[in-house]
Amino acid sequence: MVIECKHVWAHISGYLDATLPPDVLEQVQKHLEHCEICSAILDSTRNILILTADERVFELPLGFSERLHARLQEEIRGLEPERRE
Amino acid sequence: MAGSTEVRDEAQMIAKILAGDSQLFHELIRPYERRVYAMALSFLHNEADAEDAAQEAFLKAFRNLSSFRGEAKFGTWLVSITLNEARSRIRRRDSIKMESLDEPPDDQGYTSPALLRDWKEIPSEALERKEIRLLLQSAITALPLIYREVFQLRDIEQLSVNEAAAALGISIAAVKVRLHRARMMLQKKLAPELKQVAPKRRWWAWS
Numbered sequence: 001m002v003i004e005c006k007h008v009w010a011h012i013s014g015y016l017d018a019t020l021p022p023d024v025l026e027q028v029q030k031h032l033e034h035c036e037i038c039s040a041i042l043d044s045t046r047n048i049l050i051l052t053a054d055e056r057v058f059e060l061p062l063g064f065s066e067r068l069h070a071r072l073q074e075e076i077r078g079l080e081p082e083r084r085e
Numbered sequence: 086m087a088g089s090t091e092v093r094d095e096a097q098m099i100a101k102i103l104a105g106d107s108q109l110f111h112e113l114i115r116p117y118e119r120r121v122y123a124m125a126l127s128f129l130h131n132e133a134d135a136e137d138a139a140q141e142a143f144l145k146a147f148r149n150l151s152s153f154r155g156e157a158k159f160g161t162w163l164v165s166i167t168l169n170e171a172r173s174r175i176r177r178r179d180s181i182k183m184e185s186l187d188e189p190p191d192d193q194g195y196t197s198p199a200l201l202r203d204w205k206e207i208p209s210e211a212l213e214r215k216e217i218r219l220l221l222q223s224a225i226t227a228l229p230l231i232y233r234e235v236f237q238l239r240d241i242e243q244l245s246v247n248e249a250a251a252a253l254g255i256s257i258a259a260v261k262v263r264l265h266r267a268r269m270m271l272q273k274k275l276a277p278e279l280k281q282v283a284p285k286r287r288w289w290a291w292s
Contacts, residue, residue, distance in 0.1 A: 009198055013265035040201040044276040045268055047206055049240055051279075052271065056212040057221045058123035061132050064139075065118055069111055071140050075147060076107045 003027050008038045012045055095159045103151055110147055117160055120242060121167045127237050128171035130226050138174055142167040157248070164242055165252040168234065175230065196269040199276040207283050216282060224274045232267035239264050 008031050014020040015028055032039050051057070095113065102109045121142055126135035146153075146166050153162055211217045228236060238249040239260070250257045 006197075009269070010265075012198070013261070013268050016268075019261075036202055037200055040204040041198045041272065041276075043204040043206070044201060044279075045198070045272045047204065048271055048275050048279070049268065051207060051209065051212065051217075052221050052225060052236075053241055053243070054209055054212050055119055055123075057218055057225075058119070058126055059218075060119055060122055061136060064122060064136060067136070068118065068140055068143060072111060072114075072143060072147065075144055076110065 003031055005031075005035060005038055008032070008035070009041065012042055015042065016046055016049065096155055099150060099153060099155070099159065107147075110150075113159070114143055114146070114163075117163055120160070121163060123241065124164065124167045124237055125171050127222075127226050127233060127241075128168075128175060128230070134174065134178075138170050139167070142170045145170065157251075161244060161248050161252070164238065164244065168238075168252055172234075196266050196273060198269050199273045201276060201280070204276070205280075205283065207279050211283060217279070220275065220278055220282065224271055224278075227274075228267055228270055232263050232270065235260055235263040236267035236271070240268070 008028055011020055011024060011028050015025070020028065032042065093116075098109055098113045102113065118139075122135060122139045125138040125142070126132065129135045129138055142163070146163055149166075153159065207217075212221075225233065225236065225241075234253060235249060238244045238252060239246070244252065246257050246260050250260045253260070255263075
C-alpha cells in the first residue's frame with residue numbers, strides 16, 4: 001500500500017521511538033526509500049532531538065551549585081527530615 | 086565523574102539520610118542539579134526564577150524525603166517535585182496573563198513539518214557555539230506549556246512514556262500525541278534556522 005507524505009509525517013514520532021505497528025512501519029519505510037522530503041524531515045527531526053537532549057543546551061549559571069548547597073546546609077542545620085520507622 | 090554514579094546506591098543513601106545522616110543529601114542530589122535547573126528554566130524562562138525554583142524543589146525533596154516510597158527512581162520523583170514547583174509558579178505568575186495548562190482549543194490542529202530536500206547532520210560540537218544553544222533553548226521554551234512539559238520529560242529527561250504520563254497526570258495516549266506535536270513544532274522552527282547557521286564550509290569557528 002502506498003501512503004502519502006502527510007501520513008508519514010503523522011508517524012515520525014512513532015518511527016523515532018520504534019513504536020509503530022509492523023504494517024505501518026513497513027509502509028513508512030517504503031515511502032522513505034523514495035521520498036527525499038520525508039527522509040529529510042525524519043533526519044532533521046532526529047538530529048534536532050539529539051541536539052536538544054544535549055546537556056550543554058541548558059547550562060548551569062555560575063555559582064549555582066555553591067548557592068544551592070549553601071541554602072541546603074541552612075535547611076539541614078535547622079531541620080532534620082522526618083525519620084522513617 | 087560519570088563512573089561514580091554507577092556505584093551509587095541511592096536507596097541506601099536515602100535510608101542513611103532518613104536515619105540521621107542529613108549531610109549525605111548533598112551527595113544524593115549532585116547528579117541531578119543540572120537536570121532540575123534545566124527543567125525549571127524551560128518552564129520559567131528566566132535564570133533567576135529557574136534557580137530559585139530549582140533550590141525550592143531540592144529543599145522540598147529534602148523535607149519530604151520520608152514520603153519517598155522508593156517505587157519510582159529518586160530522579161523521577163525529583164522531576165515530579167520540580168514539575169509541580171514550576172507549574173505552581175507559572176500559575177501564580179501568570180494568573181493575570183494566563184498560560185493555560187489545558188489543551189489549546191486547536192487541539193486537532195495539525196502541525197506540518199518544515200519541508201526540506203536534504204538534511205546535513207548538525208554535529209553535537211555545534212553546541213559549543215552559544216548562538217546554536219540559544220536557538221535550541223528559545224525554541225524549547227517557546228513551545229506551549231502542555232507540549233513543553235511532555236517534551237522536557239520525554240526527550241530531555243528521558244522518562245518513559247508511563248513515567249511521563251504519571252508525572253503529568255495525563256494518559257499515555259496524550260503523552261504520545263503531545264510529544265509528537267512538540268517534536269514537529271521544533272522541527273518546523275529549528276530545521277530552517279539550523280540549516281542557515283550551520284556553515285557549509287568544513288571548519289568550525291569556535292576555536
